[in-house]
Amino acid sequence: MRLDLTHIQRWIAPGSKVLDLGCGNGEFLQRLALERQVRGLGLEIDPDKITNAVARGLNIVEQDMDAGLSNFPDQSFDTVVMAHALQAVHFPDRVLEEMLRIGRQGIVTFPNFAHWRCRLYLGSRGRMPVSRFMPYNWYDTPNIHFCTVKDFEALCEERGIRILARDMVGNTQRRPLLASAWPNLFAVTAIYLISR
Amino acid sequence: MKTSSVGIVTPQRARFDEPLALACGRVLTAYELVYETYGTLNSARSNAVLVCHALSGHHHAAGYHSAEDRKPGWWDECIGPGKPIDTNHFFVVSLNNLGGCHGSTGPTSINPETGAPWGPDFPSLRVRDWVHSQARLADRLGIDCWAAVVGGSLGGMQAMRWALLYPQRLRHCVVIASAMRLSAQNIAFNEIARQAIQADPGFADGHYLARNTVPAKGLALARMVGHITYLSDDAMADKFGRDLRSGSLELGGEEPAEFQVQSYLRYQGSQFSGSFDANTYILMTQALDFFDLAREYGDDPVAAFRAANCAFLVLSFSTDWRFSPSRSREIVDALIAADRPVTYAEIEANEGHDAFLMPIPRYLALFGAYMQRVRGAC
Structure with missing residues (x-):
């Protein structure tokens, strides 16, 4: 279980309805079903991950977020989750708007590109950062829209999206003091609870 | 997992003397259905799967009729030990539909009123007539609730109609390469x-x-x-x-x-x-043409599916142009809007509509994964 997923679980009400955009192999939805008794639906495009998620007993729909989400009615889910996919979609701003049209609240997690290691890597080597968390080269990465904590909050401000809560995950599992105090510099992963 | 065949199977015959009122307004006073079963019905009678056949299908879906049989049943790729509809766990019922020509009462049967074959005078049938007759077969076999009703193409239409007409009698509905109604081209x-x-x-x-x-x-x-x-x-x-x-x-x-x-x-x-x-x-072919899932629900498929009470698996195939993936997505979108549990995948396959009969690895894996979930609740 990725660290950011354990963080966001507490924002999801027991028995609620959850849409997971880019649900992968369904690990998170399964956990929500077991521990929070949620009614979940996952969207995924990777064939093997879909089979894996279906084998966990989950409801999965093969659908590409980049082709739109207009088939989901307004306010038809309690929570729409998008974990580590914001940076991989073609139009992150449109997906955010859609999340809040479909769900009463949204939960977004993304890697913070302004983390000091990224800055150091880019600043000293002059090359796009490659790390354990972002193991791709610039030409083959699925992550086509990297952003920073500041970028994301600026977009929310511009679009009238309310940030209800945020959580910053630093380098270590210990209490993330640095990441909380200076998130744009020390957060590896940013986690937001948003609504209209 | 190692798969094998259900082996030699013998068709059975059920006679029904209770008249069946048909959608066309006529009444069939008595009729027979030919069917096969594979696997064993458990003591709770909760592991039964109904297989609905497509346009030219019949009851012989899996296994062989004799040791000399060259070809197995039409859906042998999907039914048998270790296969998606795993007969080590499920009791599978596959029948020849009413109006068919493989043993169930149909145009080649004798019309009791004339003593001659029905021929073109056999009543026109709708998909719902098949569903009602299948429900009677379920009664006969002591099956109150199917673990799943499964079908491809025209069979998928029967499965969907089951979900609307008998919402308490199936837990899962598997709709493969099908549509809520045919297009003009079709x-x-x-x-x-x-x-x-x-x-x-x-x-x-x-x-x-x-x-x-x-x-x-x-x-x-x-x-x-x-x-x-x-x-x-x-x-x-x-x-x-x-x-x-x-x-x-x-x-x-x-x-x-x-x-x-x-x-x-x-x-x-x-x-x-x-x-x-x-x-x-x-x-x-007329039953296919006339099928329109949502017609009596104000042409609103969302309203139609609100009558359903089961979970759905919908599958389509990328090169199927007779029942294209977009027809399946219409089903999925209606189910999402009706707030019904649904799983959907579009299988990459070269074989067109016939892909639903083929051993395509992703298809078998996904279908099998879903049926495992069906099994979990048996």
């Missing part, structure tokens, strides 16, 4: 098939049995048209290309060239016309 292909049959002098307005003639050419032509629409352009290119069976395209020769695809189609056509009843073909 109806048009069926009309060509019917016209081909009816234009054959041997058809004799459907009274060919009484006249001792056979509309073999018409039936073969109908099958050829259908068969082309079940394959994809790519599949036909792969299978035949422009290969010649005889003759040559060289200049200066008068010997006519014959393409492989021509002889293949003729073979398919003649095989079919020797084993299928023309009136049944007309009846079944």
Whole structure:
């Protein structure tokens, strides 16, 4: 279980309805079903991950977020989750708007590109950062829209999206003091609870 | 996992003497259904799966009728030990639908009122008539609630109708390469098939049995048209290309060239016309054409699916143009809007509509994964 997923679980009400955009192999939805008794639906495009998620007993729909989400009615889910996919979609701003049209609240997690290691890597080597968390080269990465904590909050401000809560995950599992105090510099992963 | 065959199976016959009121307004006073079963019904009677057949299908879905049988049942890839519908865990029921020509009461059966075959006078049927007759077969077998009702193409339509007509009698509905209703193009292909049959002098307005003639050419032509629409352009290119069976395209020769695809189609056509009843073909294509899942729900599929109480698996195939992925997505979108549990995948496959009968690895894996979930609740 990725660290950011354990963080966001507490924002999801027991028995609620959850849409997971880019649900992968369904690990998170399964956990929500077991521990929070949620009614979940996952969207995924990777064939093997879909089979894996279906084998966990989950409801999965093969659908590409980049082709739109207009088939989901307004306010038809309690929570729409998008974990580590914001940076991989073609139009992150449109997906955010859609999340809040479909769900009463949204939960977004993304890697913070302004983390000091990224800055150091880019600043000293002059090359796009490659790390354990972002193991791709610039030409083959699925992550086509990297952003920073500041970028994301600026977009929310511009679009009238309310940030209800945020959580910053630093380098270590210990209490993330640095990441909380200076998130744009020390957060590896940013986690937001948003609504209209 | 290692898979195997259900082995030798023997069809069974159930007779129903309680009249069945049909959608067309007529009543069938008595009828018989031929069916096969695979696997064992558990003591809770909770592991039964109903398999609904497509246009030219029948009850023989898996296994062999004898040791000499060359080919297994039509869905042997998906039914058997270790296969998606795993007979180590499920009790599978597969029947020949009413109006069929493989043993269940249909146009070739004797009309008790006249003592002669029904022929074209057999009542016109709708998908719901099949569903009601299947429900009676379920009663007969002591199955209150199916673990799943499963079907491809026209079979998927039956599965969806089950979900609306008997919401308390199935837990899962598996709809493969199907649609909520046919498009104009799709109806048009069926009309060509019917016209081909009816234009054959041997058809004799459907009274060919009484006249001792056979509309073999018409039936073969109908099958050829259908068969082309079940394959994809790519599949036909792969299978035949422009290969010649005889003759040559060289200049200066008068010997006519014959393409492989021509002889293949003729073979398919003649095989079919020797084993299928023309009136049944007309009846079944009409049931396909007339099916409209949401018609009586104000043409609103969302309202229709609100009547359902089960979870759905919907599958489509990328090169299927007769029942294209977009038709399946309409089903999925309606289910999402109706807040019904749904799983959907579009399987990448070269084989067109026929892909639902083929051992495509992703298809079998996903179908099997879903059926494992069905099993979990048995």
